[in-house]
Amino acid sequence: MRQHLSKRTVLSLAVAAMACGGAAHAQQGDPLYRYQWHLMNYGQSVLGDTKPAVGIDLGIDDLHDYNIRGRNVVVGVVDEGMQIAHPDLAANVVPDGSRNFNTGGPIHDPSPTQAGEGHGTAVGGIIGAVGWNGIGVRGVAPAARLKGFNFLSPRAGGSQADNIVYSWWDGAEAKDVAVSNNSWGAAPLLPPAFSENEVGAFEKPMAATRGGLGAIYVKAAGNHYNQHPVFFGLINACTAETRAANVGCTQAGFDPRNNLFNVMTIAAVNAAGVRSNYSSPGSALWVAGLGGEYGHQKPYSTQTNPLNFDPAIVTTDVSGCVNGYNSDAAAARLNALDSSQSTIDNTCNYTGRMNGTSAATPTVAGVSALVLQANPKLGYRDVRYILAATARQIDPAQPVVKHANGTVIAPGWTANAAGHRFSNWYGYGLVDATAAVERAMAFKPLPALLDSGWTRATVAAPVAIGGAGAPAKLQIRIDRAIAKVEGVQLGLETTYPITAGFLSTAPSPLLVTLTSPSGTKSYVVPAMTGVGATSAFTIPFIASNAFLDEKGEGTWTVEVADVPLAADAASKGNLTGFKIRVLGH
Template identity: 30%
Template sequence: MGPMSAPAVNAQPRMLATAAGEKLNQLKKIDKNKVIYTLGEQMDVAKVEAIAASLGNDSRIEYAEPDYIMTIQQTHPNDPRYAEQWSYHSNDEITGGMNLPDAWSITQGSQDVVVAVVDTGIRYHEDLMDNIVPGYDFISDEFVANDGDGRDDNPLDSGDFTRQGECGYSSGQPVPSRDETSSWHGTHVAGTIAAVSNNGIGVAGVAWKSKILPVRVLGRCGGYTSDIVEGMRWAAGLHVDGVPANKNPAQVVNLSLGGEAPCSRVYQEAIEDITEKGTTVVVAAGNEGVRITSRNAAPANCSGVITVAANNKSGERSYYSNYGDYVDVAAPGGETKVKKYDYWSGTYTWQKRPEGGILSTLNAGQSYPGSDNYDYYQGTSMATPHVAGLVALMYAVNPKIEPSTVRSILKSTARQTDCDECGAGVVDAYEAVKKAKLYY
């Protein structure tokens, strides 16, 4: 309450009680003309505001107002497995997280912001369905597609399981070297970006109020560059012959994919056309544990993309992550296994540590689709959707921001950790969103 005239400061409690209609007890003075009073009992805010208004109407009191309680402005989803999503946090124990709760106090995304997941397609997981817009299947090869047809408007992932040697041979060795189960890779990526949150189930997405556009380009043994490029173009709202127009053009394209190749002209032209339209392309650095060159990691080595390395919980570069001058930033990709020294044998061995990976939506089917579930994965494929989701948050607060500016903000706000040769460092969601909001 204050400022008050000197007589009011020293007024008898009886006078104040009459003005307030309640008993008041002086607690403290905060300067010579301002006094804090307490009420005799707990009351709801509306009643306290009414008492303050009554006091303010007294001619002896210049003004009176409640001493409101302020709290930390952080958003914490109620999803039961959110506590396992270490990658969203940043503190003394988790130096490799991306500081999301503070960013969520500014925005949790926007339904007007669409992120294209150009990947294996998607399963209609209960923790994703409400955030999915109609997509497309761009796989043209029947074997790769594994769904009995060619291109169509069904982006559902039918499974990418392969048998030993089914993808050919490399240096005389079968590819894959053993039978592999379906990855449901696109579903995992999509969950990190925009899993439905505050729904009391599963996990939270980085930009949970944004939308996912599933674009299927990968299947058994991977996918052809020609299909990927057309999927990218369509995702951004560009014309593709023989394919209906995309009614939900993406502001962000997530490419958790790549290959040991130079950046082809068809990739580079697509990226230039997409970014010129105002869409940001976010790309995985790759998982070979090598320095990226102009010859070995497309499309991470293309110009105009945001290339993302992976870091672990401690902020170090994940052991598998590619690195070097082509990398712009790092983000949590996790490590589901760690090297431990065996004193008895004097050697290092790998030990499983699934909780060190990235938890997201998945499917339980080994080959063909099964029930919904969740699991931990590791990879630059997991790091990339953290950044794509962050870019979606940036677009939510500043829809007109240019891809080049997005890249610049991500780099200028990144934190320096022990992530060696990881570009500008580990992304900081709060600082990036705050800077994007203020950018003109």
């Protein structure tokens, strides 16, 4: 939202000096901009039957007017396909810069060709729809250069894993990508195997991109707070008990790529300034973007859930009224923008119903592009630090979640020993574009990265997992002189069995926490989280980002508690292993 001077100081002279006729340019309009509450929110009426809460936006303020628009920053849209000829994207698309993985198609055209494939085009518009061209919408970074990589296309050839590597760093078209947007992810029933060698095989080449500065990788946390779809989305594996516990059906860190040090994992916030109902929680989160809810309006929609009528994100859609989210298909009209009957825009080239962490992630990618335009010399560690340090704490009343026996199983906002506030719903908070750009302009690059390497606990004998008052504990001392933590990764092994039905999860009784040398406790896996059946619950690889700027040197403690277990009851399993890796400077 564009703030008044009494609420925020105007851009520094250094930023204002970058203006190149931008303010005059801004007089031209984008007709649907008024509905893009994520860009500027003064409580206006938008697509949805509720109005957004004033000020819940990306904090772009006057950046666009002063020509901070992501100019010359290349953003890769790694998705199912982006329509590169879309009239509101084409001018920002790098010619012959995209990659089509579909067998037999034009190699540099990843445009979707079938119905139901509007996702990548919507993502691309959130990041970099052309501004001030008299049509449609505006991107967060409306002068960024876009490339599409359609590795998620159902017709893509080759292995999906190889196509991710190609899109992230190895492909010719990926070599100049500065920001990589990844609005996709996995939601396994159990944390999957992901070895230390696999971690290195990703992180090292990712850090080497941009001539050693490292590209900015942003990735969706997932949409699994209230559901855990399996079997082609036909079955919800999440139990009513887990949903009632209010800890999320799964954790963002169960997708191993969300835990990579180079990746910022993004939560979603709605127009009321609280967690979007679907946004996956977890200690692996970094910051939050804006994802909204569903954008329905009466009388077009006959849904009964009030969340359906809260605003979603307005962005580009596959052009025409046949494919994409906005079409003339029967029963497809759910708000005033939908279909060729719309009196707002009858082209069907735009949608007002984009949502999910898939929508929140490109809002952060766009802000990252603005930051890199302001200071192209920043490394990936600098950008992730700036976004965390300048993020806004929203929803200060986020509730503490307790088990029926009174044990805290998921905290609200907590302050770490360095004074940074962290939430398993929002990471360090909602990104603030203007604050981040101002910080970037004068930012001194972080010192060289220090990496403790993987260190394993010495376990003389298995440690019984007791109840909340008697958790199993293992400790590791990190001797590397890391003065300020930037990230922590860990893994653990137990012999604790989990019983769950086929294609279902069970509410796990295990609470996993990690405590830093300074005493900050991170809730890595809350009790009651849904997990699949296993004879021995194991977490091969997960991240906790709650310790920013704390000291890394010292003793780190992992605890595993069987929260419902009575004090006099026999243990059902042991903690048998713990490893940790601390990164910082």
